[in-house]
Amino acid sequence: MQYFVQQMVNGLTLGSIYGLIAIGYTMVYGIIGMINFAHGDIFMLGAFAALIVFLILTAMFTSVPVVVALLLMMVVAMAMTSLYNWTIEKVAYRPLRGSFRLAPLITAIGMSIALSNFVQVTQGPRNKPIPPMVSTVYNVNGISVSLKQIIIVIVTVLLLALFWYLVNKTSLGRAQRACEQDRKMAALLGIDVDRTISITFIMGAALAAVAGTLFLMYYGVVAFSDGFVPGVKAFTAAVLGGIGSLPGAMLGGLMIGFIESMWSAYFSIDYKDVAAFSILAIVLIFLPSGILGRPEVEKV
Amino acid sequence: MANIAKIDREDTSPIQRGIREALFAGVISFGLFFLFIGLKTDQNISNELILVQRWGLLAIVVALVMAGRFTMVAFVRPMIDRRNAEKAKLPPVAEEAGFFRKNFSKIAILVLFIYPVLMVLLFGFQGSLKWVDNFGIQILIYVMLAWGLNIVVGLAGLLDLGYVAFYAVGAYAYALLATHLGWSFWILLPVAGIMAAFWGVILGFPVLRLRGDYLAIVTLAFGEIIRLVLINWREVTNGAAGISGIPKISFFGLVSFNVSDPNYIAKVLGIAQSGAYYKIFLYYLILLLALLTAFVTIRLRRMPVGRAWEALREDEIACRSLGINTTTTKLTAFATGAMFGGFAGSFFAARQGFVSPESFVFLESAIILAIVVLGGMGSLVGIAVAAALMIGGTEILREMEFLKHVFGQDFTPELYRMLLFGMAMVIVMLWKPRGFVGSREPTAFLHKRKAVSSAFTKEGHG
Numbered sequence: 056m057q058y059f060v061q062q063m064v065n066g067l068t069l070g071s072i073y074g075l076i077a078i079g080y081t082m083v084y085g086i087i088g089m090i091n092f093a094h095g096d097i098f099m100l101g102a103f104a105a106l107i108v109f110l111i112l113t114a115m116f117t118s119v120p121v122v123v124a125l126l127l128m129m130v131v132a133m134a135m136t137s138l139y140n141w142t143i144e145k146v147a148y149r150p151l152r153g154s155f156r157l158a159p160l161i162t163a164i165g166m167s168i169a170l171s172n173f174v175q176v177t178q179g180p181r182n183k184p185i186p187p188m189v190s191t192v193y194n195v196n197g198i199s200v201s202l203k204q205i206i207i208v209i210v211t212v213l214l215l216a217l218f219w220y221l222v223n224k225t226s227l228g229r230a231q232r233a234c235e236q237d238r239k240m241a242a243l244l245g246i247d248v249d250r251t252i253s254i255t256f257i258m259g260a261a262l263a264a265v266a267g268t269l270f271l272m273y274y275g276v277v278a279f280s281d282g283f284v285p286g287v288k289a290f291t292a293a294v295l296g297g298i299g300s301l302p303g304a305m306l307g308g309l310m311i312g313f314i315e316s317m318w319s320a321y322f323s324i325d326y327k328d329v330a331a332f333s334i335l336a337i338v339l340i341f342l343p344s345g346i347l348g349r350p351e352v353e354k355v
Numbered sequence: 356m357a358n359i360a361k362i363d364r365e366d367t368s369p370i371q372r373g374i375r376e377a378l379f380a381g382v383i384s385f386g387l388f389f390l391f392i393g394l395k396t397d398q399n400i401s402n403e404l405i406l407v408q409r410w411g412l413l414a415i416v417v418a419l420v421m422a423g424r425f426t427m428v429a430f431v432r433p434m435i436d437r438r439n440a441e442k443a444k445l446p447p448v449a450e451e452a453g454f455f456r457k458n459f460s461k462i463a464i465l466v467l468f469i470y471p472v473l474m475v476l477l478f479g480f481q482g483s484l485k486w487v488d489n490f491g492i493q494i495l496i497y498v499m500l501a502w503g504l505n506i507v508v509g510l511a512g513l514l515d516l517g518y519v520a521f522y523a524v525g526a527y528a529y530a531l532l533a534t535h536l537g538w539s540f541w542i543l544l545p546v547a548g549i550m551a552a553f554w555g556v557i558l559g560f561p562v563l564r565l566r567g568d569y570l571a572i573v574t575l576a577f578g579e580i581i582r583l584v585l586i587n588w589r590e591v592t593n594g595a596a597g598i599s600g601i602p603k604i605s606f607f608g609l610v611s612f613n614v615s616d617p618n619y620i621a622k623v624l625g626i627a628q629s630g631a632y633y634k635i636f637l638y639y640l641i642l643l644l645a646l647l648t649a650f651v652t653i654r655l656r657r658m659p660v661g662r663a664w665e666a667l668r669e670d671e672i673a674c675r676s677l678g679i680n681t682t683t684t685k686l687t688a689f690a691t692g693a694m695f696g697g698f699a700g701s702f703f704a705a706r707q708g709f710v711s712p713e714s715f716v717f718l719e720s721a722i723i724l725a726i727v728v729l730g731g732m733g734s735l736v737g738i739a740v741a742a743a744l745m746i747g748g749t750e751i752l753r754e755m756e757f758l759k760h761v762f763g764q765d766f767t768p769e770l771y772r773m774l775l776f777g778m779a780m781v782i783v784m785l786w787k788p789r790g791f792v793g794s795r796e797p798t799a800f801l802h803k804r805k806a807v808s809s810a811f812t813k814e815g816h817g
Binding site: 084090100103104106107108110111114131135138139142146147150151154155156157158161162164165166167168169170172173174175176177178179181183184185283287290291294298323325326328329332333335336339340343344345 | 383386387390391392394395396397398404405406508514561562564565566567568569571572573575576577579580583584586587717718721724725728729732770771773774776777778779780781784785788789
């Protein structure tokens with residue numbers, strides 16, 4: 056039982072990170088119907104920005120309070136990735152809006168290759184380890200919970216609350232939901248569709264940057280190629296939860312996190328990704344539009 | 356940054372607008388590159404990360420971006436506008452295709468057949484190795500893979516992001532059966548094709564009900580599953596270390612390319628030993644395999660099954676209501692596409708003499724799909740041109756030794772290969788969203804076959 060709860064804790068941590076990335080996928084998909092393949096690399100860029108900020112801080116000051124350091128890392132990473140995603144959307148995706156469906160997918164894949172190799176060229180191909188930032192571990196009834204995990208879960212919950220408020224209670228969120236339902240009609244009613252889409256990309260990037268910072272804090276290492284696997288898993292999570300649905304993305308992320316930690320705990324760590332992908336395939340056979348997704352209406 | 360300036364006041368000259376936009380682009384690129392180019396994370400002697408400052412490089416990059424933006428806005432765009440305006444004034448003329456354009460595919464095939472001979476004449480046997488192997492064979496493998504994927508994506512309209520899985524199945528089928536059972540390539544080629552097709556059907560069954568992006572993610576997951584199994588099933592596949600010592604292909608058992616064999620080609624023909632013979636033989640083999648793929652595709656398009664694929668791509672519901680069995684249609688598309696992937700895979704294994712899961716990552720699937728889309732889905736010539744440009748272009752970067760004299764000795768052009776590849780994908784897509792060949796030959800037509808713009812063909816949502 057203790058072992059099981061321990062795995063639940065690990066799964067929750069992992070799932071929070073996947074969920075934060077998955078929201079970016081699902082929001083962009085919901086609003087312009089495009090798989091933003093570069094999103095995983097935006098996450099990696101966020102982790103790298105956080106790493107560089109961390110190095111600047113340690114170089115300039117002898118000791119920085121962890122809370123301040125983490126906050127600064129997050130804010131700078133969010134600003135960086137937002138700028139990147141905003142620029143990418145303007146340069147690579149907007150001219151292709153309204154073009155056929157595969158065109159933006161290919162530019163997104165191209166962007167993903169370009170971004171990860173840009174970081175490889177400018178920052179070098181090696182793994183970048185940092186000294187542990189937080190190392191406190193609590194022991195509750197034989198279950199070890201590290202402060203890192205608590206921080207991850209708390210930050211995720213706070214961000215989700217903020218995010219829920221933005222999407223459901225503000226005029227910006229209303230504009231986003233309107234664009235999601237019918238972009239042309241939203242434009243006719245005076246919503247600046249381009250601006251709304253830009254903001255969607257910025258919001259997705261900011262969440263990915265937070266996930267990147269948390270990832271760096273949790274694992275203490277990042278490399279230029281680290282965007283792909285979490286990116287694919289987050290995308291899997293978004294599809295599993297029903298792409299286009301925000302609670303679905305978080306649910307999918309948690310599910311992928313749980314499957315991974317349970318599988319590696321009870322079966323074999325080698326096949327944890329195989330398990331995650333197989334469950335995706337099985338779920339989609341029975342629920343072809345994900346767990347919380349709306350079934351597609353076939354129009355004749 | 357095509358649409359950044361919305362304010363297009365008539366009274367500002369292009370130069371003024373150029374300066375304004377260049378400043379804007381400069382600010383943006385400074386923000387983008389400030390952390391990533393201005394600072395570099397490096398390990399010092401005690402293995403700690405330190406930051407190296409590179410403000411000069413940052414200034415150069417930002418200045419380049421500004422200069423590029425300025426020329427774009429101030430000179431290039433007005434020029435394009437002027438040319439378009441002039442074109443619009445002239446009455447539309449039906450362009451008569453020249454001799455070269457009309458017979459492009461015939462000329463291209465002829466050139467491909469004499470290419471190794473030319474290379475041998477130009478560079479000698481030893482010098483031609485690089486050109487035949489790195490360029491010829493490499494490009495033709497991608498041409499064949501892209502033509503195979505074209506059946507699934509371009510004809511049947513099923514978006515497949517895990518095509519490399521079938522390539523892997525073909526490669527491992529040949530590698531395992533040839534090393535363990537010692538069967539020859541000519542038996543294993545069809546075996547590998549059948550096995551890949553079988554896996555195509557296995558993938559096809561669960562995804563029959565899925566559409567569009569759900570299909571895309573499951574195919575991606577399938578590709579990753581195959582790769583992960585290849586890595587982890589160490590008893591059979593030898594894990595990440597891969598399988599080496601895969602036997603070479605012989606010329607139907609008559610002539611061998613192993614130096615130690617009694618019927619080694621140099622001994623049979625009485626000529627000097629060289630590795631180039633094998634490469635040239637492989638070149639012609641993959642050329643024939645690729646042409647077979649093209650031939651089968653062209654013929655299938657005229658058969659009921661090919662027409663059913665294209666109907667499926669255009670409208671699945673209409674297809675079903677007209678009595679087409681969409682299940683078998685989708686499965687045959689997956690199986691046929693996978694089969695050619697399997698052929699290419701077994702050829703790849705024989706050519707390398709070594710396979711490992713490293714060769715079958717998602718990036719490969721993405722590259723193949725990119726070639727199909729960049730070439731213009733469904734157009735065989737366009738796809739071949741795209742493969743030659745994209746793969747040949749990145750291979751050429753390896754050859755650019757002279758850049759070392761410009762940028763200093765520690766400059767490695769290979770490093771920039773994938774960066775430029777990714778950027779090229781974006782730029783080509785923005786420039787020609789419908790691919791290089793923007794028109795289609797219709798399968799069914801009234802009276803006269805006339806090419807239509809590909810804007811009229813769907814990409815399918817199956």
